[in-house]
Amino acid sequence: MRNRTHLSRLALPVAGLLSAALALTSCGTPSNDPTDKPTEQILVVGTTSDPDTLFPWKATQFFAVNVAQNLYGTLTEFDADLNVVPGLAESWETSADGLTVTFKLRPGAKFADGTDCDSTDVKHSLEAIQNEATAAVARSSLATVTKIEAPDASTVVLTLSVPDAGLPSNLAVINMAILSSEDTEETLNTKPNGTGAFVLTSRQPNQSLTLARNEHYWGAKPPLDGIEFRIIPDETSIVSAMQSGNINLTTFDDPLVAQSAEAAGLTVRKTPQLSYHVLQLNATRGALVDENVRLAMQCAIDRQEVLDTAAQGEGEVTGPITSPAYRSDPKARPCPTRDLAKAAQYLAQSGLSEVTVNAIVSQGEYATSVNEAENLKAQLAEAHINLELEVLESGAYVQRWIDADFESAVALNGGRPDPDGMYGRYFPSTGNLNKVAGYSSPTLDQLFAQGKSESDPAERAKIYTQISNELEDHAVWIWLFTSYSYTVTTAGVTGYTPMPNASAQYLRSTSIA
Amino acid sequence: MIRRIIRHRLTRRLATALGTLLGVAILVFIMLRAIPGDQVTAQFGLEAAGLTEAQRAQLEAYYGLDRPLVVQFFSWLGNLFSGNLGFSSRAQMSVAALTAQSLPVTVELAVLTIVLSLLIGVPLGMLSASKPNSLRDGLGQTVGLAGLSIPAFLLGSSLLAWLAGSGFNPNGLGYASLTQQPWLNLQQMLLPAVVLAFGIAAPIMRTTRTAVLEVRSLDFIRTARAKGVPVRRLQWRHVLGNALVPITTMTGLQFGYLLGGAIVVEQIFSLPGIGRQVLIGIQQKEYAVVQSTVLIIATGFVLVNLATDALYRLIDPRVRVS
Numbered sequence: 001m002r003n004r005t006h007l008s009r010l011a012l013p014v015a016g017l018l019s020a021a022l023a024l025t026s027c028g029t030p031s032n033d034p035t036d037k038p039t040e041q042i043l044v045v046g047t048t049s050d051p052d053t054l055f056p057w058k059a060t061q062f063f064a065v066n067v068a069q070n071l072y073g074t075l076t077e078f079d080a081d082l083n084v085v086p087g088l089a090e091s092w093e094t095s096a097d098g099l100t101v102t103f104k105l106r107p108g109a110k111f112a113d114g115t116d117c118d119s120t121d122v123k124h125s126l127e128a129i130q131n132e133a134t135a136a137v138a139r140s141s142l143a144t145v146t147k148i149e150a151p152d153a154s155t156v157v158l159t160l161s162v163p164d165a166g167l168p169s170n171l172a173v174i175n176m177a178i179l180s181s182e183d184t185e186e187t188l189n190t191k192p193n194g195t196g197a198f199v200l201t202s203r204q205p206n207q208s209l210t211l212a213r214n215e216h217y218w219g220a221k222p223p224l225d226g227i228e229f230r231i232i233p234d235e236t237s238i239v240s241a242m243q244s245g246n247i248n249l250t251t252f253d254d255p256l257v258a259q260s261a262e263a264a265g266l267t268v269r270k271t272p273q274l275s276y277h278v279l280q281l282n283a284t285r286g287a288l289v290d291e292n293v294r295l296a297m298q299c300a301i302d303r304q305e306v307l308d309t310a311a312q313g314e315g316e317v318t319g320p321i322t323s324p325a326y327r328s329d330p331k332a333r334p335c336p337t338r339d340l341a342k343a344a345q346y347l348a349q350s351g352l353s354e355v356t357v358n359a360i361v362s363q364g365e366y367a368t369s370v371n372e373a374e375n376l377k378a379q380l381a382e383a384h385i386n387l388e389l390e391v392l393e394s395g396a397y398v399q400r401w402i403d404a405d406f407e408s409a410v411a412l413n414g415g416r417p418d419p420d421g422m423y424g425r426y427f428p429s430t431g432n433l434n435k436v437a438g439y440s441s442p443t444l445d446q447l448f449a450q451g452k453s454e455s456d457p458a459e460r461a462k463i464y465t466q467i468s469n470e471l472e473d474h475a476v477w478i479w480l481f482t483s484y485s486y487t488v489t490t491a492g493v494t495g496y497t498p499m500p501n502a503s504a505q506y507l508r509s510t511s512i513a
Numbered sequence: 514m515i516r517r518i519i520r521h522r523l524t525r526r527l528a529t530a531l532g533t534l535l536g537v538a539i540l541v542f543i544m545l546r547a548i549p550g551d552q553v554t555a556q557f558g559l560e561a562a563g564l565t566e567a568q569r570a571q572l573e574a575y576y577g578l579d580r581p582l583v584v585q586f587f588s589w590l591g592n593l594f595s596g597n598l599g600f601s602s603r604a605q606m607s608v609a610a611l612t613a614q615s616l617p618v619t620v621e622l623a624v625l626t627i628v629l630s631l632l633i634g635v636p637l638g639m640l641s642a643s644k645p646n647s648l649r650d651g652l653g654q655t656v657g658l659a660g661l662s663i664p665a666f667l668l669g670s671s672l673l674a675w676l677a678g679s680g681f682n683p684n685g686l687g688y689a690s691l692t693q694q695p696w697l698n699l700q701q702m703l704l705p706a707v708v709l710a711f712g713i714a715a716p717i718m719r720t721t722r723t724a725v726l727e728v729r730s731l732d733f734i735r736t737a738r739a740k741g742v743p744v745r746r747l748q749w750r751h752v753l754g755n756a757l758v759p760i761t762t763m764t765g766l767q768f769g770y771l772l773g774g775a776i777v778v779e780q781i782f783s784l785p786g787i788g789r790q791v792l793i794g795i796q797q798k799e800y801a802v803v804q805s806t807v808l809i810i811a812t813g814f815v816l817v818n819l820a821t822d823a824l825y826r827l828i829d830p831r832v833r834v835s
Contacts, residue, residue: 050603050604050793052555052556052797053603058556058557060556060557060558060560132565132568132571133567133571134571135564135568135569135571135572137557137563139565139568140563189602189605190605204614204785205603205604205606205611205614205785206615206785207687207785208687228687230685230687231783232783233780233783233789234670234780234783236673236674236781237670237673237684237685237780237781237782237783239677240673240674240677240682240685241684241685241686242685243677243678243682244680244681244682246682246685246686247685264678393548395550395555395798396548396549396550398550398554398555398558398559398561399549399554400549401559402554402559402561402562404562413559414559425563432562432563432565433562433563435562436562
């Protein structure tokens with residue numbers, strides 16, 4: 001009896017604890033819910049990481065680029081269909097010989113601090129991007145520009161060494177943002193000053209970034225008063241936060257997470273992406289030097305099976321070029337469907353009965369990498385090709401990739417709207433990523449030069465079809481599939497247009513009820 | 514006099530602690546450099562392949578990677594002694610300022626977790642020990658086993674998803690600090706603390722059970738019972754009082770681990786604690802952030818151990834005498 005009394009007393013703290021827990025959990029929605037502020041339109045965007053820089057010329061991380069796109073402006077822009085449209089330059093004109101491009105700047109464009117954005121700032125920005133000491137990532141996109149002049153406040157003239165039809169598209173990338181000549185990288189790292197639709201008002205590292213509408217923005221006034229990017233590292237936790245109404249919009253790449261969001265009653269829109277999944281082959285290493293081995297690998301792979309197995313069929317089988325205006329025909333390749341007999345034939349032509357190829361695979365860089373690699377390994381094994389997988393932590397993978405220290409690499413590479421911007425760095429022998437591409441040829445050099453200088457869209461499309469065929473016929477790489485990005489929104493969010501290049505620029509036209 | 518100071522127990526403990534911290538500093542420094550990649554590749558990713566040599570050199574100079582490793586180490590160590598823990602170029606903030614934000618989050622979570630763990634583990638251990646091999650003992654042991662077996666990420670994610678369905682998800686609102694929004698802060702800390710406490714209460718429960726059973730078998734307990742000491746007083750004062758040393762050891766150990774940051778739970782519940790600070794530092798290869806933060810964590814661990822030692826002296830008079 002005494003024991004029982006004693007034990008019941010022991011249970012008191014536990015009961016108290018449970019009561020406290022119940023009291024805390026029954027308190028309802030806390031007071032700082034953004035939807036509690038009817039007078040202000042604040043959109044809360046969930047994101048898994050903190051931007052690693054706020055400086056647009058060095059932004060490569062997905063979220064850093066998205067933030068920069070809302071803070072800064074470029075001479076040209078992409079519309080929702082990836083057409084190049086005016087940005088800070090309201091028009092541009094290319095000379096008959098294609099060697100001079102004259103930009104007319106938009107009158108009244110201002111930086112967030114209220115100062116004018118004129119030709120001095122454009123000249124200063126483009127020259128700084130060209131300067132190696134700046135370490136700007138888009139430097140190579142201005143390789144054809146030999147002189148930048150600002151004859152008056154609203155005119156900028158670029159002189160080119162060769163005609164460059166891809167230049168207007170290259171200038172639309174946020175790494176080409178126009179900065180004030182008064183600002184430095186140091187000041188912009190903490191206090192961004194751009195011509196974008198929004199301005200940074202506060203930042204809590206690892207927690208959130210808050211943007212407010214830029215009252216000096218040259219375009220249509222954004223409906224939102226502000227945006228809060230809320231950092232929630234776990235994607236499943238973002239879904240939970242959206243379910244409870246704490247977050248209004250987010251973007252996922254993982255189809256499984258998107259499915260769980262859909263199951264939770266959220267609105268999910270999928271957008272085909274320009275980025276592509278590929279088995280990169282390094283034609284300068286091992287057995288892959290022999291084109292027959294590469295062709296054997298290409299014929300031994302059923303791309304749809306890779307897509308179905310690794311990404312639940314969420315995507316489309318692709319050829320090299322993924323931009324809508326120049327899209328490669330995925331059937332225009334030596335083996336449009338898996339053909340083990342032909343693979344055996346190619347392998348026999350190489351004089352080998354069995355081949356071993358090393359493949360680096362990133363773990364954690366993107367959701368489907370290891371599954372893709374496992375499926376490729378299984379398929380290639382049936383063609384007597386042993387794909388030796390080397391699964392690496394993402395930092396180690398990046399280091400091996402940039403050193404071109406691999407025979408093959410399972411990769412997810414970013415795409416660009418213009419095919420010259422997409423592959424002009426990889427496959428011409430002078431491209432700054434040619435070492436990583438592991439392949440070049442005089443034919444490709446010539447075709448890329450033609451594509452760059454051709455201004456007629458129809459003629460350009462023909463040239464890039466030839467390039468695409470050349471890449472496939474020589475099994476330079478094995479292009480697999482493009483996937484989707486999934487934009488998840490709660491009720492009341494309207495006006496947001498997700499883009500195939502994963503840009504979040506249309507936050508400027510988004511509103512929330 | 515000097516010899517007495519040198520031989521003093523406290524001096525020896527401090528010397529050991531400093532040696533440990535120096536060892537940790539060297540180890541972390543070497544391990545970070547052994548991981549492939551650096552801050553340039555971490556920031557630029559695959560785009561780093563397109564950098565020219567001059568661009569790469571400029572970036573290495575910017576991040577201080579162009580200096581010899583020995584210079585890098587002693588430069589960082591020297592700065593530590595002058596109170597400069599380094600700078601995070603990602604967050605554009607000093608490591609001291611970053612830690613001033615993240616450490617209170619982790620300390621609060623650790624304290625709440627330990628309190629909850631003790632409130633669950635000690636009574637449950639005593640309940641189990643009150644009648645060994647009985648139904649209540651089996652129940653207690655089962656709860657303990659579940660605590661040890663169920664991973665925190667599973668429990669955390671499940672709880673979050675389940676409660677979010679009913680509209681309760683304070684962690685989705687963005688972190689609220691204890692000083693500015695105490696009520697919201699407590700709500701945000703509740704679930705992660707419960708998840709962590711479930712796992713930590715298990716070893717505390719097991720230690721309590723074993724220690725209580727051992728003390729109960731000693732002669733002085735039988736004597737006390739024979740002399741008519743009331744059961745409640747006997748259990749709490751004589752049995753639990755004498756079983757406190759192993760329980761304190763286990764609690765101190767767990768508290769030390771918690772100060773290192775419960776990375777998984779911090780990730781799931783979006784708590785900007787010190788574990789996340791280290792994780793992001795490693796991902797971004799921000800050497801100064803990782804080195805200084807790990808050293809702070811190690812210092813916390815050493816201090817908790819020293820405090821545990823001091824507690825022994827309060828709990829057990831025999832330690833004082835020896």
